[in-house]
Amino acid sequence: MSFxxxxxxxxxxxxxxxxAQEAETGEVLMxxxxxxxxxxxxxxxxxxxxxxxxxxxxxxxxxxxxxxQELVELRFDCDADCLLLQVRQVGAACHTGRRNxxxxxxxxxxxxxxxxxx
Amino acid sequence: MSFxxxxxxxxxxxxxxxxAQEAETGEVLMxxxxxxxxxxxxxxxxxxxxxxxxxxxxxxxxxxxxxxQELVELRFDCDADCLLLQVRQVGAACHTGRRNxxxxxxxxxxxxxxxxxx
Numbered sequence: 001m002s003f004x005x006x007x008x009x010x011x012x013x014x015x016x017x018x019x020a021q022e023a024e025t026g027e028v029l030m031x032x033x034x035x036x037x038x039x040x041x042x043x044x045x046x047x048x049x050x051x052x053x054x055x056x057x058x059x060x061x062x063x064x065x066x067x068x069q070e071l072v073e074l075r076f077d078c079d080a081d082c083l084l085l086q087v088r089q090v091g092a093a094c095h096t097g098r099r100n101x102x103x104x105x106x107x108x109x110x111x112x113x114x115x116x117x118x
Numbered sequence: 119m120s121f122x123x124x125x126x127x128x129x130x131x132x133x134x135x136x137x138a139q140e141a142e143t144g145e146v147l148m149x150x151x152x153x154x155x156x157x158x159x160x161x162x163x164x165x166x167x168x169x170x171x172x173x174x175x176x177x178x179x180x181x182x183x184x185x186x187q188e189l190v191e192l193r194f195d196c197d198a199d200c201l202l203l204q205v206r207q208v209g210a211a212c213h214t215g216r217r218n219x220x221x222x223x224x225x226x227x228x229x230x231x232x233x234x235x236x
Contacts, residue, residue: 001228017149073224073225077222078214094195098196102194102195102200104195105191106193111119
């Protein structure tokens with residue numbers, strides 16, 4: 001069956017959450033949002049293009065930081081309302097300079113930083 | 119710093135996306151939603167409790183299916199608007215009987231099923 005981005009389920013703003021996972025290691029890098037057009041661009045370019053909710057524009061990951069996400073494979077879930085992007089991440093995925101965005105953990109009721117900037 | 123679920127950033131419906139990842143293997147199992155109360159219950163019980171948007175009630179994963187998610191660690195991202203749950207999954211995370219929900223991939227423009235029910 002040929003893939004049609006319009007068959008996915010988007011929220012009322014036309015967006016779908018996209019989880020980026022390092023293809024080799026399984027590390028979950030970040031979660032951001034896409035619309036149908038950014039999915040098409042991502043597949044065409046082989047580089048991940050999100051939709052920036054704050055700026056209201058395409059966010060071609062790495063254009064300013066150099067921290068490109070090369071697309072390995074795009075997957076979607078049973079309800080077709082969430083994407084899982086298998087990627088190769090150049091440098092840090094997180095704007096804080098950390099490898100991934102999930103660097104805070106709850107341990108014994110406290111917030112602990114579990115990763116430092118690269 | 120002690121963890122307070124009210125300091126996280128929720129959407130207009132009071133919900134935050136939660137990614138469940140198998141702690142041992144890194145497999146991304148599913149994405150669902152939580153509110154502050156379900157986060158508190160998850161931490162208290164050591165078992166993942168989502169908020170079901172379709173049913174408008176707590177969804178204590180595994181209560182009907184037996185496919186429990188034991189919480190290993192709760193993490194959150196740089197913007198505090200997404201959770202990453204490290205879990206131990208009993209059986210299938212997906213309601214289709216598959217180990218994880220992301221069993222459809224786009225390959226050469228086609229949709230391919232890459233996993234079968236357990």
